[in-house]
Amino acid sequence: MRPLRLDTAAVTDKGPRRSRNEDRFLVRELADGSVLLLVADGMGGESGGDVAAQVVVDILARFPGADGKGHEPLVAALHEADDRIRALADEDPEHEGMGTTATVVLYGQGSAHWAHVGDSRLYHLHRGRLRQVTTDHRFIQEFLDDGSLTPEQAATHPFRNVLEQCVGCSEVSPDGGSFPVADGDRLLLCSDGLTRYLDDGEIGTSLATQAPAGTVAETLIRTAIDRGGRDNVTVIVAEAGPADDMQADAAP
Ligand code: CA
Numbered sequence: 363m364r365p366l367r368l369d370t371a372a373v374t375d376k377g378p379r380r381s382r383n384e385d386r387f388l389v390r391e392l393a394d395g396s397v398l399l400l401v402a403d404g405m406g407g408e409s410g411g412d413v414a415a416q417v418v419v420d421i422l423a424r425f426p427g428a429d430g431k432g433h434e435p436l437v438a439a440l441h442e443a444d445d446r447i448r449a450l451a452d453e454d455p456e457h458e459g460m461g462t463t464a465t466v467v468l469y470g471q472g473s474a475h476w477a478h479v480g481d482s483r484l485y486h487l488h489r490g491r492l493r494q495v496t497t498d499h500r501f502i503q504e505f506l507d508d509g510s511l512t513p514e515q516a517a518t519h520p521f522r523n524v525l526e527q528c529v530g531c532s533e534v535s536p537d538g539g540s541f542p543v544a545d546g547d548r549l550l551l552c553s554d555g556l557t558r559y560l561d562d563g564e565i566g567t568s569l570a571t572q573a574p575a576g577t578v579a580e581t582l583i584r585t586a587i588d589r590g591g592r593d594n595v596t597v598i599v600a601e602a603g604p605a606d607d608m609q610a611d612a613a614p
Contacts, residue, residue: 368397368469370600371576373583377555377591384411385553385596386419386462392427396470399598401482403463403553405528410460413450414530418443418464428468428475433538436466436477440529440536447530461530465496465551469543469600477538479529483557485565486541487548492566496537499526547602548575552582555595559586575599 376383384404391397402418404411421443428435443464451457463480476484481498497503501524505511516522527534543549548569557565560582568578568585579599586595 367603368600369575369603370397370399370598371574371579372399372596372598373576373579374594374596375583375587376594377587379590379592380594382412383594384415385555385594386412386415387551387596387598388419388422389598390423390425392425392470394427394470396427396468397600398422398425399467399469399549399551399600401463401465401551401553401596401598402529403480403482403555403594403596404460405462405525406460410451410457411462413457414447414460414462417447417450418462418466418529421446422466425468428470432540433468433475433477436468436475437536437538440464440466440477440479441534444529444532444534448532451530461525461528463525463553464529464536467549467551467600469549469602472543472602473540474543474549475538475540477536479527479534479536480525481557482551482553485550485552485562485569486543487550487566487569488544489546490566490570492562492569494562495539495541499528499537500524501526543602545602545604548578549598549600549602550582551598551600553594553596555593556582556586556597558593559589569599575601 388400402415404415463482465482478496
């Protein structure tokens with residue numbers, strides 16, 4: 363299969379209402395040429411949210427690669443982060459109850475492998491059509507799925523922010539999978555600071571424009587902040603393109 367290049371743009375903003383940014387992200391090219399993308403949205407404790415999110419970043423900053431095992435090594439990395447965060451919380455009462463979401467993608471050789479916990483999201487734009495790859499681990503999700511809550515009711519439900527699971531909150535069971543990525547496809551990773559303010563139709567329209575990934579990322583962030591900005595907001599936009607430049611670089 364022809365290798366593809368991935369152009370990425372990552373932007374985070376604490377927003378005008380929050381004093382600190384507890385979102386973290388990572389964009390990293392591995393030795394084998396694959397690219398790792400991560401968004402982690404920390405929460406809990408007086409100072410714990412950013413600590414928990416940073417643990418996931420630190421563990422994935424050492425991630426050696428999938429070695430042909432698909433998404434399973436990513437799932438294992440999130441279990442490792444869960445153990446580490448709970449150990450830190452046991453050591454320091456200030457960090458009690460801290461945890462984080464984690465949505466991570468490993469892209470290489472035309473495939474994306476992913477693992478996910480919480481309510482950050484991964485979207486895939488293919489031929490102009492947007493698909494939400496991950497499912498939110500929210501307490502109210504099953505009521506949304508079976509139709510007993512409408513999206514409008516969910517938006518104001520008192521438990522709308524309660525997570526069914528998070529990294530560091532014990533009993534973590536990451537979702538994971540793989541899918542093919544074609545030339546011209548775009549991936550979006552984001553924290554809920556984006557998806558509280560933009561619906562999938564708006565996100566799809568932004569991603570489907572011809573604008574460069576960096577412009578799309580900035581536009582998404584700006585729109586979320588203009589509409590409320592009550593949360594930290596983080597986006598990574600990645601576009602798959604032909605690896606012609608890399609091949610040209612490699613030519614004598
Ligand atoms: Ca958030």
